[in-house]
Amino acid sequence: MSVVHWFKGVFESKKEDAVRQKELKDINDQLVFAKSEPLTLGVEFELALLEKSTLKPAHKGLEIIAEANQPTIKKELLKHMVETTTGICHNVRDVEDQMGKNVRMVIDLAAKRDLLVTGTGRPPTIKLADCQRVEDPRYEYLQEGRKIFNQRFAQLGTHIHIGMASPEKCIRYHNFYMHFLPHLIALAAGSPFEDGVDTGLASIRPTIAESLPIAGMPYNFHTWQEYVSLVQAVYRAQSIRSLKDLWWDLRPSPHYGTLEIRVCDQLSNLGEALAITSFVHALGLWFDHNQSWLEEMPRPSNWRLRENKWRAMRYGLDARLVCNSNGDTIPIADDIKKWLDRIRPQYAAMDYEPYRDTLLSMLEQGNSAKRQLTVWEATGSLEEVARFNCRELTNGKPLWQLLDTMKNEKKTDKAKDDKIKKEPPAASKEAAA
Numbered sequence: 001m002s003v004v005h006w007f008k009g010v011f012e013s014k015k016e017d018a019v020r021q022k023e024l025k026d027i028n029d030q031l032v033f034a035k036s037e038p039l040t041l042g043v044e045f046e047l048a049l050l051e052k053s054t055l056k057p058a059h060k061g062l063e064i065i066a067e068a069n070q071p072t073i074k075k076e077l078l079k080h081m082v083e084t085t086t087g088i089c090h091n092v093r094d095v096e097d098q099m100g101k102n103v104r105m106v107i108d109l110a111a112k113r114d115l116l117v118t119g120t121g122r123p124p125t126i127k128l129a130d131c132q133r134v135e136d137p138r139y140e141y142l143q144e145g146r147k148i149f150n151q152r153f154a155q156l157g158t159h160i161h162i163g164m165a166s167p168e169k170c171i172r173y174h175n176f177y178m179h180f181l182p183h184l185i186a187l188a189a190g191s192p193f194e195d196g197v198d199t200g201l202a203s204i205r206p207t208i209a210e211s212l213p214i215a216g217m218p219y220n221f222h223t224w225q226e227y228v229s230l231v232q233a234v235y236r237a238q239s240i241r242s243l244k245d246l247w248w249d250l251r252p253s254p255h256y257g258t259l260e261i262r263v264c265d266q267l268s269n270l271g272e273a274l275a276i277t278s279f280v281h282a283l284g285l286w287f288d289h290n291q292s293w294l295e296e297m298p299r300p301s302n303w304r305l306r307e308n309k310w311r312a313m314r315y316g317l318d319a320r321l322v323c324n325s326n327g328d329t330i331p332i333a334d335d336i337k338k339w340l341d342r343i344r345p346q347y348a349a350m351d352y353e354p355y356r357d358t359l360l361s362m363l364e365q366g367n368s369a370k371r372q373l374t375v376w377e378a379t380g381s382l383e384e385v386a387r388f389n390c391r392e393l394t395n396g397k398p399l400w401q402l403l404d405t406m407k408n409e410k411k412t413d414k415a416k417d418d419k420i421k422k423e424p425p426a427a428s429k430e431a432a433a
Contacts, residue, residue, distance in 0.1 A: 020236075023236060024232050024235065024236065026242075027231060027232060027235040027242070027243070028232075030242060030243045030254060030255065031228055031231060031243070031254050032254060033164075033166065033167040033170070033224075033252075033254045033257055034254060034255060034256060034257035035257055036163035036164055036165070036256060036257025036258055037088070037090075037163050038163050038164065038165040038169070038288075039162060039163055039281070039284050039285060039288065040088050040089060040090055040162070040163035041086075041088075041089040041090070041091070041092070041094070041095055041160065041161065041162060041163070041277065041281060042085065042086055042087070042088060042089060042160075042161035042163075042256065042258065043085070043086050043089070043095050043099055043158065043159070043160055043161070043273070043277060044083060044084070044085045044086075044157075044158065044159040044161075045083070045084045045085075045099060045102070045103065045119065045158055045266060045267075045273070046076060046081060046082075046083050046119075046155075046156040046157050046158075046266050047081065047082050047083075047084065047103070047106055047117050047118065047119055047156065047266070047393075048080055048081055048082075048117070048118050048119075048123050048126065048156060049061060049064070049080045049081070049082065049110055049115050049116070049117060050080075050115060050116040050117070050118060050123070050125065050126075050386060050390065051115065051116075052114050052115060052116050054125075055116075055125040055382075055383045055386040055387070056125060056126070056127075056130050057078070057079075057080035057126050057130050057131055057132075057154075058080055058110075058113075058115045059079035059080050059132050060079075060080070060110075060113055060115060061075060061076065061078075061079050061080055061081050061082045061134075062075060062079060062134065063113075064082060064106065064109045064110060064113075065082060067109055068105055068106070068109060070102075070105070072084055072085045072086065072087070072098075072102055073102060073105065073106065075134055075136075076134070077133065077134060077139055077142075077153055078131045078132060078133055078134065078153075078154060079131075079132040079133070079134055080126070080131065080132070081156070082106055082117075084099070084102040084103065084106060085102075086098040086099050086102070088163070091281070091350055091352075092274050092277050092278045092281060092350070092352060092355055093351075095274060095277055096270070096274050099270060099273070100270055100396070103117075103270060103393065103396075107393070107394060116386075116387070116390040117390060117393055117394075118268075118386060118389045118390045118393055119156060119158075119190070119266040119267055119268045119269070119389065119392075119393050120156065120190040120191060120265065120266055120267075120268045120368055120372070120389050121155055121156055121157065121188075121189070121190045121191030121203055121204070121205035121265025121266055122154065122155050122156070122191035122193060122194055122204055122205055122265075123154075123156070123193075123386060123389065124192075124193035124196065124372065124376075124382045124385045124386050124389075125196065125382050125383060125385075125386040126154055126195075127195050127196055128151050128152065128154055128195060131151075131154050138241075138244075141241065142245075146212065149208070149211050149212060152194075152208045152211075153208060155191065155205045155208055155265075156205075156265070156266035157205065157262060157264060157265060157266050158188065158264040158265070158266050158267050158273055158276070159260055159261065159262050159264070160260070160261045160264070160276075160277055160280050161253060161256060161258035161259070161260050161261075162258055162259050162260075162261070162280065162281070162284055163257060163258055164252075164257055164258055164259055167224040167227075167252065167254070168223070168224050170224070170252045170258075170259050171221050171222075171223060171224050171226075171227060171252070172291065172294060173259050173284065173287065174218070174221065174250060174251075174252065174259055175220055175221070175294060175299060176283075176287050176293075176294055177250055177259070177261060177280075177283070177284075178218065178220065178250070178299065178305070179297065179299075179300070180283065180339075181249055181250070181263050181305075181308075181309060181312075182308040182309055182311065182312035182319070182321060182332060183312070183332060183335065183336050183339075184261065184263050184264050184276065184279075184280070185203055185206060185263055185264070185265075185309065185312035185313055186202070186312040186315075186316050186317045186319055186332050186333075186336075186367070187264075187272075187275075187276050187279070187317065187336070187359070187362060187367060188203070188263075188264035188265045188267060188272075188276055188367070188368075189202035189203035189265055189312070189313070189316040189317070189367045189368065189369040190203065190265040190266065190267065190268055190367060190368030190369050190372065191203050191204045191205040191265050191369070192204065192369045192372055192373055193372070193382065193385070196382055198373075198376065200314075201313055201314050202312075202313065202314065202315060202316030202317075202318075202367070202369040202370075203265050203312070203313045203316065203369065204313070205265050206249070206263065206309065206313050207313065209247050209249070212247065213239070214234060214239055214240060214245060214246055214247065214248075215246070215247035215248060216247070216248065216249060217248070217249060217305060217306060217309060218248035218249055218250055218251065219248075220299045227252060231243065231246070234246075243255075247262070248262070249261075249262055249263035249309075250262060250263065261280060264276060265368070267368065268368040268371075268389050268392040268393060268398070269368075269392040269393055269395065269396050269397050269398060270393075270396040270397075271358055271396055271397040271398065272358060272362060272367075272368070272397075272398060274355050274358070275355045275356075275358035275359040275362065276359070277355075278347070278350075278352045278355035278356065278359070279336075279339075279340075279355075279359055281346075281350070281352075282343040282346040282347050282350065282352060283339070283343060283346075285343075285346040285349070285350070286342065286343045286345075286346050301325060304322050304325070307322050308321050308322055311332075312332065316366075316367055316369050316370065317332060317333050317362070317363060317366060317367055317370075318331075318333075319331075319332045320332065321335055323335075333363045336359075336363060337360075337363060340356060340359065340360070344356075361398075362398075365398075365400060368389075368392075368398070371388070371392075371398060371399075371400070371403060372385050372388070372389065374403050374406070374407070375388045375403065375406060378403075378406040378407055378409070378410045379406065379410075388402065
């Protein structure tokens with residue numbers, strides 16, 4: 001090769017690099033990792049508005065957001081949905097204070113319009129045919145690209161942000177929390193219904209994201225640059241327009257300097273949401289002093305990750321985790337209890353014991369999916385399930401006592417029916433006389 005050809009090749013290569021960098025400028029700007037106080041918290045709730053009489057979606061989200069006039073109460077993909085967020089929180093008590101006020105404001109504004117508000121991953125009375133999309137250029141882009149799959153996104157989620165000291169730390173925590181995605185799915189499971197049908201799953205919501213190649217199960221990254229390279233590739237391929245289009249179960253969020261855990265169904269009540277947030281936070285505080293655990297417990301194989309995710313979606317807290325490459329299994333509830341014992345010093349240091357008690361109660365009695373299915377069994381009415389979920393959001397805690405009342409009423413009704421069936425018809429009595 002002549003010197004002239006060599007220089008020409010170098011020039012062309014630099015020219016191509018310059019063109020590529022120009023193409024990537026927008027996404028590269030989004031990848032700049034903001035400064036964040038390590039292990040602080042931020043939480044997002046996605047809530048749904050329902051007509052009080054019909055329990056169908058109420059398309060008043062934008063109206064409520066306008067009246068609230070708060071930066072922490074925002075629009076979502078569909079008109080019956082409202083997103084509410086906290087600011088930066090140093091502990092779960094901060095989350096409780098901020099999110100509690102936000103939820104109460106949304107409930108009060110809805111009540112003025114004779115509407116109800118619900119959480120849960122997929123409200124049982126909401127059907128896709130009744131939903132209306134918010135007019136927004138980004139939402140129109142998503143609809144055009146995803147077509148019918150986009151219509152299924154009438155789901156609601158609780159997202160938990162954790163402050164990261166650096167992008168490199170973010171990747172390590174990302175890989176750490178990947179081990180706990182099934183645990184979080186099982187605890188938060190609250191979407192057993194879709195479009196008015198009992199799906200047989202504790203959580204149908206994650207299946208919606210799994211239908212897209214840039215959503216669902218995340219990838220394991222060894223370095224921040226490996227993550228950046230993948231994002232640049234999917235951006236150049238026009239698979240995404242922004243980092244917001246990556247709907248992985250957890251993802252770095254450079255704009256906030258956080259790692260965002262997105263796998264949880266929206267919790268039906270604040271109390272259980274705080275319990276799960278405290279679990280996430282205590283795990284992070286433990287890992288901060290036990291970084292070597294990540295090398296001692298390498299990433300599970302792909303089939304184990306997917307199998308355990310499926311089991312958590314299907315069976316919730318009754319799932320059995322595949323715990324090694326030999327196929328041995330353990331109850332997921334037992335594994336959560338094991339970790340609660342391991343991270344108890346972090347709970348004590350943060351004064352999180354009340355939240356720990358709520359989590360233990362969930363392991364003992366069940367999650368939102370179990371309660372919803374109990375109401376469904378007792379009443380045979382999706383409307384009653386929806387009203388029950390609304391009551392839990394308003395009360396801020398799981399309503400197990402109300403379930404007991406429903407079950408007792410069902411037993412009483414059944415006993416009356418059985419008695420009537422055993423009694424001979426009036427005509428037969430007269431004939432006997």
